[in-house]
Amino acid sequence: MFTICSFTARRSLLKAWGRSVGKSSLLKRLGFAPKSPMSIEVFREQVIEVLLLEHPRAVIERPNRDEIGVQWESGLKGPLTFSVQDPYAWYLTDPRELIAAIQQAAIYILISSVSPTLDMLTVVVQGADYHPHPNPENPPLTRTIVDGLLAVVTVDNRYGYQFLGASSLRDELKLDDAGLWSRAMQNTIARLEIDDVPLEAGRPTNLLRGDGLATSLLLVDEFWDAPRQKEALVAAPVAPNKLAVAPEGDRRSIRRLRETMRTDPLDPQWRRFKGLLVRREGRWEVLP
Numbered sequence: 663m664f665t666i667c668s669f670t671a672r673r674s675l676l677k678a679w680g681r682s683v684g685k686s687s688l689l690k691r692l693g694f695a696p697k698s699p700m701s702i703e704v705f706r707e708q709v710i711e712v713l714l715l716e717h718p719r720a721v722i723e724r725p726n727r728d729e730i731g732v733q734w735e736s737g738l739k740g741p742l743t744f745s746v747q748d749p750y751a752w753y754l755t756d757p758r759e760l761i762a763a764i765q766q767a768a769i770y771i772l773i774s775s776v777s778p779t780l781d782m783l784t785v786v787v788q789g790a791d792y793h794p795h796p797n798p799e800n801p802p803l804t805r806t807i808v809d810g811l812l813a814v815v816t817v818d819n820r821y822g823y824q825f826l827g828a829s830s831l832r833d834e835l836k837l838d839d840a841g842l843w844s845r846a847m848q849n850t851i852a853r854l855e856i857d858d859v860p861l862e863a864g865r866p867t868n869l870l871r872g873d874g875l876a877t878s879l880l881l882v883d884e885f886w887d888a889p890r891q892k893e894a895l896v897a898a899p900v901a902p903n904k905l906a907v908a909p910e911g912d913r914r915s916i917r918r919l920r921e922t923m924r925t926d927p928l929d930p931q932w933r934r935f936k937g938l939l940v941r942r943e944g945r946w947e948v949l950p
Contacts (some may be wrong), residue, residue, distance in 0.1 A: 699757055702728050705750045705764070712768035717775055734775045744771045769821055776819035778826065778834050783846035784818040784853070787811065787877035787899060789934045793825065800827030803839055808948050810935045811899065813881050815846045823874065850878050856885045863892065866908040866915040874902035886941045896949055897939045900926050910940055916949075 710722055710730060723731030725743060728750070733741040746767045753763035776782075790810045793802065802825055803815040815831065817824040826834075831842050853875060861867050869876055877899040879885060886895060894910040898919040906922055908915035916938070923936050938949040 699754060700760075702746065702750050705753065705767075706730060706746050708764050709746055709749075709767045709771070712764065713771060716772055720775075730771065732771060732774075736775070736777065742771075742774055772821040773819060773824045776817075776821065776824075778817040778819070778824070778831070780835055780837075780845055781849065782817045782819055783831075783835075783842065783849050784816050784823070784875070785813050785843075785846045785850045785878055785881055786816050786823060786874060786902065787880060788814050791934060797827055800829045802826070803828040803831060803842055805843070807880060808937075808939060808946050810937070811939075813878075815842055847881065850875065851882055854879055854882065856882055859885065861907060864909055866906070866912065866918065869905045869907065871903050876901070876903050876905040879905055880939070880946065883944060887944055891941075895941050897941070897946075898923050899933070899935065899939065901933065910949075 706724070706728065713720060713722065713730070713732065717735060719735035721733040721735075721741070723741065725731050728745050728747045729743055730746065731741045731743045744767075749763040749767040749770075752766070753760055787807065788811075790806075790812050792812070792814070796802075805813045807813055814825065815828075817826055817831075828839060828842070832838065835842065837845065853873070856879070859869065859879065861869065869879065880897060880899065884890065896908050896910050896916055896919060898906040900906055900922055904926070906919050908919055910916070919938055923938065939946045940949040941947075
């Protein structure tokens with residue numbers, strides 16, 4: 663559910679990959695602590711230990727020094743191959759982040775261990791260049807919010823959000839693109855519980871969530887338009903878990919929204935869009 667806080671309050675942001683119950687405890691159970699830089703092979707083995715804690719019967723292979731091949735016991739399509747190069751590079755830049763880097767790599771792989779269902783379909787908001795390695799033969803199912811900001815249909819399982827291509831979703835769930843989008847929006851609106859969103863009329867508000875869906879509220883037209891809203895609103899998509907909103911006529915608050923977009927901690931893997939959005943005539947525009 664949404665909560666609110668003042669504009670001056672500080673709130674640490676969750677990583678885009680950290681979302682479900684028990685994720686943060688995986689590495690704690692192993693008792694890892696930051697050490698001097700380790701080799702990529704040792705880093706990979708630490709990630710494999712996490713995978714096997716969660717799925718002891720998974721079949722693990724090591725195709726290359728930085729790669730993990732995994733066949734899940736549930737019989738999902740596979741084997742699947744993943745590289746740990748990016749989280750390992752993050753760890754090398756700051757060895758104090760060893761546990762977080764191992765967690766990032768493990769969660770990314772564990773997401774693939776769960777078969778998608780219709781109930782898992784969800785729409786999240788991402789920057790237009792969110793996918794560093796897109797597959798042109800299997801692009802994701804997306805819709806543009808404004809230039810630089812997309813709505814993306816994802817699979818939300820117990821480990822996090824899985825970004826599958828549209829053709830994979832069609833094959834797995836036996837729906838066309840319109841059906842997938844409709845079901846994903848239905849699920850998302852149900853989770854957002856828009857009748858209980860604590861947006862205060864005429865006042866600036868920070869809307870916070872712990873599941874990465876705060877910015878998905880941007881997709882619910884009925885929430886932003888008349889008769890629910892009586893005035894034009896400006897929104898700052900700060901992070902997956904934080905959406906800041908203020909009336910367009912409140913110039914002081916708009917300046918504070920701009921400052922929030924500049925100064926709040928940014929996860930470069932999630933957001934490069936740094937503008938503000940204004941709601942006019944039933945659609946979002948970038949506020950000059």
